[in-house]
Amino acid sequence: MSSLPIALTCGDPNGIGPEITVKAWEKLKNELNFVLFSSFDYMTKRFPEIPIVRVDNPKNAYKVMQDALPIFDIPFKRKYLPEVQNIQFAGETIKSIEIATQFCMNRTTKALCTNPINKYILSSCEKFNFSGHTDFLKYLTQSDNAVMMLASDKLRVVPVTVHVSLKDATNLISEKLITNTIKLCNRSLIKSFRIANPRIVVTGLNPHSGEGGMFGFEEINLISPAIKALQDKINVKGPFSADSLFHRNARKNYDAVICMYHDQALIPIKTISFDSAVNITLGLPFARTSPDHGTAQDIANKGVASPSSLINSIKMAEALSYETT
Numbered sequence: 001m002s003s004l005p006i007a008l009t010c011g012d013p014n015g016i017g018p019e020i021t022v023k024a025w026e027k028l029k030n031e032l033n034f035v036l037f038s039s040f041d042y043m044t045k046r047f048p049e050i051p052i053v054r055v056d057n058p059k060n061a062y063k064v065m066q067d068a069l070p071i072f073d074i075p076f077k078r079k080y081l082p083e084v085q086n087i088q089f090a091g092e093t094i095k096s097i098e099i100a101t102q103f104c105m106n107r108t109t110k111a112l113c114t115n116p117i118n119k120y121i122l123s124s125c126e127k128f129n130f131s132g133h134t135d136f137l138k139y140l141t142q143s144d145n146a147v148m149m150l151a152s153d154k155l156r157v158v159p160v161t162v163h164v165s166l167k168d169a170t171n172l173i174s175e176k177l178i179t180n181t182i183k184l185c186n187r188s189l190i191k192s193f194r195i196a197n198p199r200i201v202v203t204g205l206n207p208h209s210g211e212g213g214m215f216g217f218e219e220i221n222l223i224s225p226a227i228k229a230l231q232d233k234i235n236v237k238g239p240f241s242a243d244s245l246f247h248r249n250a251r252k253n254y255d256a257v258i259c260m261y262h263d264q265a266l267i268p269i270k271t272i273s274f275d276s277a278v279n280i281t282l283g284l285p286f287a288r289t290s291p292d293h294g295t296a297q298d299i300a301n302k303g304v305a306s307p308s309s310l311i312n313s314i315k316m317a318e319a320l321s322y323e324t325t
Helices: 015-029 040-046 058-063 088-104 119-128 133-141 166-172 175-191 207-213 216-231 264-270 308-323
Strands: 008-011 034-038 053-056 070-074 111-113 147-151 155-159 200-203 236-240 255-259 278-282 287-291
Touching: 008 088, 008 200, 008 308, 015 034, 015 040, 015 070, 015 088, 015 308, 034 058, 034 088, 040 053, 040 070, 040 278, 040 287, 058 070, 088 111, 111 236, 111 308, 133 287, 147 175, 147 216, 147 264, 155 175, 155 308, 175 200, 175 216, 175 278, 207 216, 207 236, 216 236, 255 264, 278 308, 287 308
Parallel strands: 008 034, 008 111, 034 070, 053 070, 111 287, 155 255, 200 236, 200 255
Antiparallel strands: 147 155, 147 278, 278 287
């Protein structure tokens, strides 16, 4: 077991993050090494039956991992109250991300895995002016570019636009944005996924990829030029109609799909790999992953949440972290 741990953020303490973290530790404690950035007091009171140990230095997590869940303590201002959805934990959620990111930046931890957050609560309580983890991590790391990839053993998708309205997405799409997304995806497939010659396909924006201009001109004016400009250096093809690009036989012909907007990418992968898909941020100075689901507050504190996506996310962070070690 490597001595350098994966940093795991607390996510929204009112959601299923704490529960699936405990379940992930029980599953992975003999396989790899991670440290949770959360409140020691909160977690010990919520899970009194689970052995939990405070570590002052994340590097020491490996010493206790097999016997107890290691926590780098981030004291919460308010106490845990069973069955109470305390929105005042928003500040603690943000602080967990900030501190865990800093440890990744200084190489005290080798990768970042983030539990789900409630973006509405964060923006309402703490003036969180980011659309999600990806934008926030781009800001914290001062990265030039950061792109979301959703990945499973059956499919990888990368949306060009993410957490904006569909109307805004169509206005944001540009030849430059498409070009940069394709380049970053190709580079990440080579470096992180070790695919020597990645095969990338690109969807159209409109039905039937615009049908030659009958249903829109974005394919002609923006998407096709971006693809053609890169084809001498990158194995990229398209634009293809999204409605026939994700069935089993089609998936044999590519390593990743560049999609134009959020649901165009997330609907197929959540349909195909709902419990196993992982959210990966491309373009950061360290590997970052996250479960492909939300806080699920409707089932929090009920003991029924599946840890599968978090487990896969931690494993993926371990697999991708070789770049930063």
